Structures are given as C-alpha cells and as structure tokens.
Amino acid sequence: MGERRVISVIVLNEHGALTRITGLFAARGYNIESLTVAPIPGSSYSRLTIVTQGDSQVIEQIIKQLHKLIPVYKVIEHSELVEKEMVMAKIPLEERLADVEALCRAYNGNIVNIGKDTAIIMAADEPKRIRNFIEALKRFNPKEIVRSGVVAIER
Amino acid sequence: MAKMRGAQMVVEAMREEGVEVVFGYPGGAIMNVYDEIYKHRYFQHILTRHEQAAVHAADGYARATGKVGVAFVTSGPGFTNAVTGLATAYMDSIPLVVISGQVPLSMIGTDAFQEIDAVGISRPCTKHNYLVQSARELPRILAEAFYIARSGRPGPVHIDIPKDVTAEVAEFVYPKEVKLETYKPTIRGNVRQIKKAVEAIKSASRPIFYLGGGIIHSNSAHLVRELVDATQIPAVETLMARGTLPHDHPQLLGMVGMHGSYAANMAMSEADLLIALGPRFDDRVTGKLSEFAKYAKVIHIDIDPSSIGKLVPVNYPIVGDLKAVLQELLPLAKKEIDPDRYAKWREILKRYDELHPLQYKDSDEVLKPQWVIERVGQKLKGRARITTDVGQHQMWTAQFYPFTRPREFITSGGLGTMGFGFPAAIGVKRGVGDEVVVNFTGDGSILMNIQELITAVQYRLPVINIILNNSYLGMVRQWQTFFYDKRYAETDLSIQPDFVRVAEAFGGVGYRVKTKEEFDKALDDALSKGVVALIDVIVDRYENVLPMVPAGGTLYNMLLEYKD
Ligand SMILES: Cc1ncc(C[n+]2csc(CCOP(=O)(O)OP(=O)(O)O)c2C)c(N)n1
Ligand SMILES: [Mg+2]
Numbered sequence: 102m103g104e105r106r107v108i109s110v111i112v113l114n115e116h117g118a119l120t121r122i123t124g125l126f127a128a129r130g131y132n133i134e135s136l137t138v139a140p141i142p143g144s145s146y147s148r149l150t151i152v153t154q155g156d157s158q159v160i161e162q163i164i165k166q167l168h169k170l171i172p173v174y175k176v177i178e179h180s181e182l183v184e185k186e187m188v189m190a191k192i193p194l195e196e197r198l199a200d201v202e203a204l205c206r207a208y209n210g211n212i213v214n215i216g217k218d219t220a221i222i223m224a225a226d227e228p229k230r231i232r233n234f235i236e237a238l239k240r241f242n243p244k245e246i247v248r249s250g251v252v253a254i255e256r
Numbered sequence: 257m258a259k260m261r262g263a264q265m266v267v268e269a270m271r272e273e274g275v276e277v278v279f280g281y282p283g284g285a286i287m288n289v290y291d292e293i294y295k296h297r298y299f300q301h302i303l304t305r306h307e308q309a310a311v312h313a314a315d316g317y318a319r320a321t322g323k324v325g326v327a328f329v330t331s332g333p334g335f336t337n338a339v340t341g342l343a344t345a346y347m348d349s350i351p352l353v354v355i356s357g358q359v360p361l362s363m364i365g366t367d368a369f370q371e372i373d374a375v376g377i378s379r380p381c382t383k384h385n386y387l388v389q390s391a392r393e394l395p396r397i398l399a400e401a402f403y404i405a406r407s408g409r410p411g412p413v414h415i416d417i418p419k420d421v422t423a424e425v426a427e428f429v430y431p432k433e434v435k436l437e438t439y440k441p442t443i444r445g446n447v448r449q450i451k452k453a454v455e456a457i458k459s460a461s462r463p464i465f466y467l468g469g470g471i472i473h474s475n476s477a478h479l480v481r482e483l484v485d486a487t488q489i490p491a492v493e494t495l496m497a498r499g500t501l502p503h504d505h506p507q508l509l510g511m512v513g514m515h516g517s518y519a520a521n522m523a524m525s526e527a528d529l530l531i532a533l534g535p536r537f538d539d540r541v542t543g544k545l546s547e548f549a550k551y552a553k554v555i556h557i558d559i560d561p562s563s564i565g566k567l568v569p570v571n572y573p574i575v576g577d578l579k580a581v582l583q584e585l586l587p588l589a590k591k592e593i594d595p596d597r598y599a600k601w602r603e604i605l606k607r608y609d610e611l612h613p614l615q616y617k618d619s620d621e622v623l624k625p626q627w628v629i630e631r632v633g634q635k636l637k638g639r640a641r642i643t644t645d646v647g648q649h650q651m652w653t654a655q656f657y658p659f660t661r662p663r664e665f666i667t668s669g670g671l672g673t674m675g676f677g678f679p680a681a682i683g684v685k686r687g688v689g690d691e692v693v694v695n696f697t698g699d700g701s702i703l704m705n706i707q708e709l710i711t712a713v714q715y716r717l718p719v720i721n722i723i724l725n726n727s728y729l730g731m732v733r734q735w736q737t738f739f740y741d742k743r744y745a746e747t748d749l750s751i752q753p754d755f756v757r758v759a760e761a762f763g764g765v766g767y768r769v770k771t772k773e774e775f776d777k778a779l780d781d782a783l784s785k786g787v788v789a790l791i792d793v794i795v796d797r798y799e800n801v802l803p804m805v806p807a808g809g810t811l812y813n814m815l816l817e818y819k820d
Contacts, residue, residue, distance in 0.1 A: 113438055116387060121379060128380050158565070165562035171384045171404060174438040 103156035105134070107182055107253045108164065110149040113172035114140055121170050122149065131155065131163050135186075135250035146174060150252050152228075181256040186228045187249040188235060191219040196241040204241075208234045219244060262391035263288035263422035264296075266355065269398035271298040272430045275326050277317065277686055278302070279310040283330025285357025285370060288422035290328075302686065302715055305707040307334050309679035311341020312705070315350050316680030319666045320641055321687040322475060324351045324405050331357045332370030335416075336377070340673060343381040345412040347670025348496065349473055351405040352412035353398075354382075360420040361389070374416045383411030391424035396431060403434040408441030409560040410473055441559060445576030445584060453531075453555045453572045454588045460529035460553075462601045463489045466512070469496030469669070470534015470558060476579040477662040480533060481505075483586055488595035490605050492520040494535050496669045499659040509605060510614060513541035514805045515651040518612035518814060521805065523605050524549050525812040532556040534578045537567045538670070539807075547810040557581050612803070612816055614655055625649060625724040625795045626656045628775060632694060632722065633658040635779065640692040641666065641684050645677035645701030648730040651801045653696045675704025681719040682712055692720070692783065699725040699749050702790070709762035712788035720782050720789045723755060726797045734800050738818070755792040764788035 112118045119138060126133050134152040141148050153163065160178065167176045192201055198212065198220055205211050208231070210224030224234050228251050235246060260268070266289050270278065277300045282290040293301050304310040307329045314325030325345075329338045335356040345352045359368040375387045384404050386397050394417070401413040457463055465484060471477050477500045484491050484507050492512035493500055501508040510517030512524055524530070530552045535541065542548040545567060555572040556564045564573045574581055616626040629652055632640075638660045644650040644667045659665050666684055668676040681695040702723050712719055726733075729747040736744050759766030764787050767778035775793060782789035803814035 116389065117375060117379075120376075124379055162562065162566060165566075169560070169562050171436070171439050 103154050103159060105152060105154055106160050106178065107184060107251060108151045108153060108160075108167070109177040109179070109253060110151065110167055110173060111141070111146050111175040111177070112149060112170075113174065114145050114147050115172055118147070118172045119149070121172065122167065125166055125170065126153075129162075129166065131159065135248075137250040137252050150250070152251050177255060179253075179255045182253040183256060184228055184251050184253040185225055186231045186251045187223060187225040188231050188246060189213075189221060189223045190238060190246045191221055191244040192238075192241050193219055193244065201241050204234070204237055258428050259425055260428050261288065261292075261422065262388075262394050262417065262424050262426070263292045265391065265394045265428050266398065266417070266422070267292045267296050267298055268428060269395065269430060270326065272399075273324070273402050275299050275324075278326045278328055279304055279313040279317075279683065280328030281307050281310055281330065281334060282328075283334045283357065283370070285331035285359060285419045286328060286334070286355075286417075286422070287357075288419065289355070289357070289417075302682075302711065304679060304682075304711050306705060307337035308340050308675065309682075309705050309708045309711070311338045311352065311354060312344065312673075312676050312679035313683035313686070314352055314354070315341060315345045316643060316666055316683030317687040318345075318350050318352060318683075319680070320663055320684040322663065323687075324353055324402055325683065327352065327354045329354070329356050330370070331359055331374065332372050335372060335374045339377060339381065340675075342378055342412050342414060344668050344671045344673045344676055346381045346383065348469065348668065349410050350412065351410035353401045353405055353415065354412060355415045355417060357422070358387070358416045358418040361418045362420070364418065375414070378414040382414045383409075385414040386416065388415060388417045388421050391421050391426035394421070394426070395428055399431040399434050400436065404439065408439075441577075442561070442575045443577045443580050445557065445574045445581035447584065449572060449574045450581060450585050451588065453574060454585060454592055456529060456553060456555060456572055457487070457489070457531065457589065458592055461597070462527045463529040463531055463598065464523045464527040464552075465489055465491035466524070466530050466532040466535055467491055467493045467497040467500050468533060468535025469494060470578050471497055471500050472662045474534065474559070474578040475662075476582050479579065479582040479586060483582060483589060486586070486590045486595070487593045487598075488602065489531070489598055490523055490602060492516065492523060494538070494541055495654055495667065497535070498654055498665045499662045502660045503658040507602075509609065511654055513538075513811075514543070514807070515655065515801050515803065516805075516811075517609070517614045517655075518803055518816065519605050519609035521803070521811040521814060522608045525810075527552045530554045532558075533582075534558055536563050542567065543805050543809050543811045547812075616799070619796070622796045623770065623772065623775065623793060625652050625726070625799055627772070628722065628724060628793055628795065629653050629656045629696065631772070631775065632779065636692055636694065640664075640694050641688055643667065643677045643681040643684060643693065643695045645695070645697040646672045646674045646731075647698045647701060648726070648734060648799070648801050649696050649698045649724040651731075652724070674701040677701060678719065678721060679705050679708050681721070682708060682717050685717040685719050686715070695719055695721045697721055697723050698730060699723055699727060699752060700729045703753075706758065709759065709764055709788055709790075713763040718786045718788050720779070720791065722791045722793060724795050725752070725792050726795050726799070727752065728797060731801070737798075737800070738804070738815070739806070755790045759788070759790040762788075764790065766790045766792065768792045768794070770794045
C-alpha cells in the first residue's frame, strides 16, 4: 500500500473539474482516503486536499497525472504540512455532558448545540488526534459521527 | 465585432484555423451547425457513412499531414459511435477536434431524446473536453480546443455543444492567441540534463536508440537520422516510429517488441544504455518489465512528464519537445561522441541479425502474406502511404514493408482498433492528394467499416484495400494455436462475402487473386483505374507472425519458429 500522503491540488473553478480529478483516481486505481474541496477566497481557483496512499513511484505518477489535467494549476505534495480535520457528533443527553465537554476542549472543540435528545459537539485537530478523539468519544455512545476530511497547508 | 449564432461561430472558427476538410454525419442536435456549413462552404465536408469512420478519417488525415483533424457528429448515438475513434486517437496522441451536438441546455439531465452524458463518456479518452454553456464561451473554447489538441503531447479534444447554444446569438471575436494559466507544456529541455545525457552516451559501451512515436509527432525524424548517423549507435523502432529511419539504414535493427526482430529485442536486452526518444514503454514493447533492458541505464526524452518513469526507472529524464531537445543535443553529440567506440557492439548485433534475420518461407502453392507486402513495397516504395487494420496483416506490414520516411505508415497502435484502416486511409488520401494510399487489411477488419466504400466513391478518394484473406481472425487464431491447443473458438471466417461483388456494388473495383501473377495484374489494374479498390488476396491460412514474445514474456525469449 505504501505510506499515507497528502496532496493539495489547485484547480480552476469550472464545470467538471472535480470529476476529472476523482475520475483519474478511479480510472488508474489510486486510492482516496479523504478529499476536501472549497474555493480559494478572492480567486477563480479551488483547493482540493486529497489524502491518499502509495509508494513513492505511485505518488509521483499521481502528481504527474494530476498535472496533466488541463484545469489543474498546481499540485503540492509536501511533507512539512499543518493538517487539520474537523469532526462533529451527536451525543445523547443522558451522557455526562460535563465530561463530554472536557474531552472536546482537549481537542479544540466544544458543545455547539443542544437539542431535544442530543447534544451536538465538535472538535478540530490533527487527523491523528481526531482518531484518538473518536476512540475516546465511544464511551459516550455517539449516535452519529461526521468527519470533514483533512485540510492542509504548507509550513 | 460581429454578432452571430453559435452555429456560425463553429464554421467561422474552422476558417480561422485553416481547416480544409471536416468529416462528419449530421443529426437533430447538430443541425444548426450543418445549416451554416450549407451556407458558407468554407471547407469541404465529407459525409462518411458511420461516425466511427468520420473520426478515424479525421485521424488518418491528421497522422498523414500533421494538422489537426476535425469531425462533427450529432448527440446520443452519433456521439457514442464516435467514441472508438476518440479512444483510438487518444491512445496514439493524435490531434483531433471532435464536435458533437447535444440536447438543449434546459433538457440536459432529463433523459431527453438522444441525450447522453457525452463529456462523461469522453473524459477518459480525450486530452480535454468541454460542455459549452453559452455562445459567449464558444470562440474561446474553439480556439483552446485547437491549441490543446496540437500543443504539448497532442491528443483529441471533444466539444459538446447544446442545440440552443448553437442557436444563441453572441459576439464573435476569435482569440488571436491562446494563453492558459493552467496549461503550459515544457518545450526546451534542461540543458544540464542534456549534457549529462551526452556524457552517459560517451561512456556507454552498448548504447541503443529506442525510437518512439514522439519522433513522428514532433517532426524530428530528420534530426534523429542525423544523430544516428553521427554516432553510429544502433537503433530499434516501435510500431509507431516506423519510417523514422529508412528500412535499409545500416544502424536500424528493425522493430522492437512482441513481434520485433531478433536483433532488435536482443539489443534491448543486452544494452547498457537505452536512449529513448519519445516512446512510452508500452507492454507490447517491453514484455516482462523486471527483465526489460535490465542491464541498461535509461535516458528518456519526452514532452509528457507522466510518461517518464511511469513503468521503468529513468536515470536521465529530459522533459521537452523532442525537436527542441535534439537541436540542443545534436551539436554536443557530434562534437563529443566517437562512433568507433561502439564498433564491437555493432559487430555483435550484426551477428544476431545474421543468425536470425526477419524471414518467411515463400511457397509456390499458396500466396504468403509477407510476399504480398514485399511486392507492394517493390512497386510503391517511397511513393505511397500505407495504412493497416489490426491483426497479423498489421504486424507483417510493420515487419516487411520497406518504409522510407515518417508519416508513411499509419496504424492504430495503442488501442489496436480493427476497422481503423479503411476510413483512416480515406482521410490520408484526402490529406496527401496524388500519392497512392494502400490499406493492408484482414478479412475480419475490413468488414468493420466496409460501408465506407461509398464515401470513397462519392468523394473520389481511390484507396487501394489489399485484403490479406486467411479466412480467420488470424491473430487470435495464432494465439489459439500457440496457447490454447488449437481450440479455434469463433475465429474461423470461412463463410465470406464475395468481396469482388461487394466492391462493384458500391461502384468500386474488386479483384480476387490466388497467385503472384494475378496479384501483380490486379495491383497494376487498380492503380490505373483510379477508383476505390478491394483486392481480395487468398493467402496461407496458417501463416504465423514470428518472432513472437508471448504476452508478459521476456524479450530475449522469442519464439522463432512454430513446429506443428
Ligand atoms: C474492434 C476490435 N475487436 C476485436 C479485436 C481483437 N482482435 C485483434 S486481431 C483480431 C483478428 C483480426 O482479423 P483480421 O482482420 O482478419 O486480420 P488477420 O489477423 O487475420 O490478419 C481480433 C479479433 C480488435 N483488435 N479490435
Ligand atoms: Mg484474417
């Protein structure tokens, strides 16, 4: 499988650009672990952050193939990255919310909404720590967990 | 600034681009464009009788002339028929602009009559594609399409235009120049890398030129010849590079790969340096990768960085237009490289060639396909363009026809599309004018686009089709003989049409020949008649293409003969 890599792609905001990228991964059998995309403020480009896996030869091919797509402006593969991921979850109100809140705090989060039967919580942290957070959250019987996927920026 | 309908913009763009011929087939969604063709007559339109043939004809035209080929088709089935043509051009990096009609924007996504997600289908088999959203975008998109098709590593570009966009009126200003922020092919190679490559050649003892299709696309065969002559380093050609060196060039060892010559394949296996000029290390060339050229360092020059190091590790990568790189490299090579250094290596390879030359056993009882090809070569060498379909006849043509120049040999390499040869030949003929065009085809392949006889008749494009008729899907039959214990599943084509009458029914000429004398007479007659011809040549049913490297085998383990 090879190691985990984060690739950022700067791509023109245009019809079908995202499909070209996901289509390329599918057609060439590359793996996508997570993918996030949003427009870059004040420009006509969007930034995608793709977490994938592969040995260095595969990663090199992925980068070259991405470059070959006409609307792709830049492909950034960096080892010096700051990565963040966000997660939201629903916790039943019967759980000990004070403990839940303390846990969230430890992961840059808090309780963001309290509804009829559940509280919605969030946390934003490094992907590895988010995995730990989700592990730790299990004892509060989360009803639903939503992850954002990774965003990253070079140091 | 002129205001006009989107449909007129399409034909005006053709004029701006200097397009002299469009191959196509009309239908509902593209009728507005056809209406403008009728009004303006800026270019010739050739109505093929199948959309696949329209795209192959545009492709043949592009391969023969080096210009961008253009085809127009309608939505739905018109487009899906064109897909094989797009894929064929994509695999061989051929510059095309293919325009399809689409249902009106307001109906997209409703499963309307003849609606299909055309850009969804063409995305993986084009260099780029567009679904046009408004007539305002059309001038830019049309200009970009031509630019993208012919620049960098060439390829087909598909434009899907909804019917209401062709009816919409907008300003038409055709861009003088295309500049894309996100697409800038590298032309000049890195000078330091080029110097290092020359050093590597200087210190190699068994170097070999591995010549690929990029040479043809970049119009650099004359530079390659100069380089080979100056260094006297032996060379092999891929299928797509045939004609780079003349067939009798002293350094040419022949074709490399699955049906390559013994000397060419041994040269790759024993070389200590591959000098790869625009090839793509296709599996039909390399065989088993772990054994491929395993003693060799690799110099790879290619305009597409993703081709370099994709399959084989490369020691000296040079990204750039081959022509520009060779212009830099040539003076250095001439100054620094001593051809005598490789004398011993040339001697070894010469002995390999003498040991197992490319050959076949001729016969008095039955025509051998290789004889027919050689015979055509004797008659037409240097003054004909040769196309093929796909199968044994294609490989024999690549092996035995005496090629003399680039763009002389036109064949579907990467996709291996049966049915390509005849429509491609029609496009070639349209592109080359008076030159003779011969399509070597098989009794299987010719039937995949036989309807184009009428196109050739209508537009007076007298292509000569030579059917090497073995009453088999011969290449598949050969694999069944070698690898499936002669279980000839569905490859027997003994039930045949009367090709002579088929040709005549369409208004062409037909011949059926079984002897050398009959063949000579038929070819001479066809050449003198100047109409489309089918020469049905009955050849040995069980002839095999040899040498052969079984799929996934190693290049140095060739089957050199087949014993029953
Ligand atoms: C469209 C298409 N379908 C199937 C094949 C697989 N195929 C490769 S060669 C071949 C046989 C071709 O027969 P023929 O045209 O008679 O040529 P021959 O090999 O007999 O010279 C077939 C079926 C193909 N290459 N293309
Ligand atoms: Mg056959």
